[in-house]
Amino acid sequence: MNTQTGTRLRFTKMHGLGNDFVVFDGIRQSVALTPEQCRRIADRHFGVGCDQILLVEAPTRDDVDFRYRIFNSDGGEVEQCGNGARCFVRFVHDKGLTDKTAIRVETSSGVIEPRLLDNGQVTVGMGAPHFAPAEIPFAAEAEAPTYALKVGQHVLDIAVLSMGNPHAVLRVNDLDSAPVDILGAAIESHARFPQRVNAGFMQVLTPHDIRLRVYERGAGETLACGTGACAAAVAGIRQGWLQSPVSVHMQGGDLVIEWAGKGQPVTMTGPAETIFEGEIEL
Numbered sequence: 112m113n114t115q116t117g118t119r120l121r122f123t124k125m126h127g128l129g130n131d132f133v134v135f136d137g138i139r140q141s142v143a144l145t146p147e148q149c150r151r152i153a154d155r156h157f158g159v160g161c162d163q164i165l166l167v168e169a170p171t172r173d174d175v176d177f178r179y180r181i182f183n184s185d186g187g188e189v190e191q192c193g194n195g196a197r198c199f200v201r202f203v204h205d206k207g208l209t210d211k212t213a214i215r216v217e218t219s220s221g222v223i224e225p226r227l228l229d230n231g232q233v234t235v236g237m238g239a240p241h242f243a244p245a246e247i248p249f250a251a252e253a254e255a256p257t258y259a260l261k262v263g264q265h266v267l268d269i270a271v272l273s274m275g276n277p278h279a280v281l282r283v284n285d286l287d288s289a290p291v292d293i294l295g296a297a298i299e300s301h302a303r304f305p306q307r308v309n310a311g312f313m314q315v316l317t318p319h320d321i322r323l324r325v326y327e328r329g330a331g332e333t334l335a336c337g338t339g340a341c342a343a344a345v346a347g348i349r350q351g352w353l354q355s356p357v358s359v360h361m362q363g364g365d366l367v368i369e370w371a372g373k374g375q376p377v378t379m380t381g382p383a384e385t386i387f388e389g390e391i392e393l
Contacts, residue, residue: 127194129334129363146186193337295326
């Protein structure tokens with residue numbers, strides 16, 4: 112698209128557990144967003160308002176149905192978004208871009224497989240988690256179940272992994288009193304994470320239930336984070352605190368995460384809702 116005034120783009124506003132998105136069909140209309148335009152669209156006062164912007168594109172390879180691109184509210188493009196993936200499959204199905212209920216979608220971090228269930232929920236095969244520090248990326252001499260991270264005067268014991276995007280998971284005793292804003296911002300921009308990181312704060316309730324808050328890279332704390340829920344469940348299972356399946360309770364609602372162990376894919380199940388349709392002039 113040319114980025115001069117007068118270009119109107121159709122969009123759909125969606126959310127997964129309150130993690131909200133502006134979704135653009137980049138197949139039936141030409142969409143090329145600058146970081147500044149992304150920031151304006153995401154602005155809750157002067158734009159539409161969202162945590163992330165999702166772009167549906169034609170695939171670049173033969174073995175998938177679509178390409179999926181994600182832009183944070185700060186304008187930066189990121190590799191993966193789990194709540195967005197659930198909205199993605201509902202969007203392409205509702206818009207008649209496919210009649211399949213299960214699709215294969217390419218992202219910059221690999222292929223995901225979202226599937227619409229008969230009960231309206233959406234299941235997404237998120238791929239296997241990565242633990243090697245170089246793959247996250249995270250500065251560490253060797254792979255370990257947890258790492259000591261010095262943040263100000265504190266030394267935090269964190270699990271670090273990639274769900275296609277980088278996550279640090281910290282177990283806390285009381286989620287309500289956890290300093291998510293302060294610690295989350297410090298972890299997100301810590302020097303040992305060269306591409307920054309999503310910081311998850313997890314309270315274990317039972318072996319199958321956790322509460323979670325996530326300070327998302329480039330977006331701040333959100334009502335829910337799909338890849339963050341996957342990362343927290345995986346970290347807890349790996350530590351022996353949790354057993355699959357794990358119900359993850361977030362401010363925006365609940366997700367169910369299943370994981371059979373190292374090398375196996377993570378499956379996430381939860382809702383995806385359309386809020387409204389609109390047009391924006393850029």
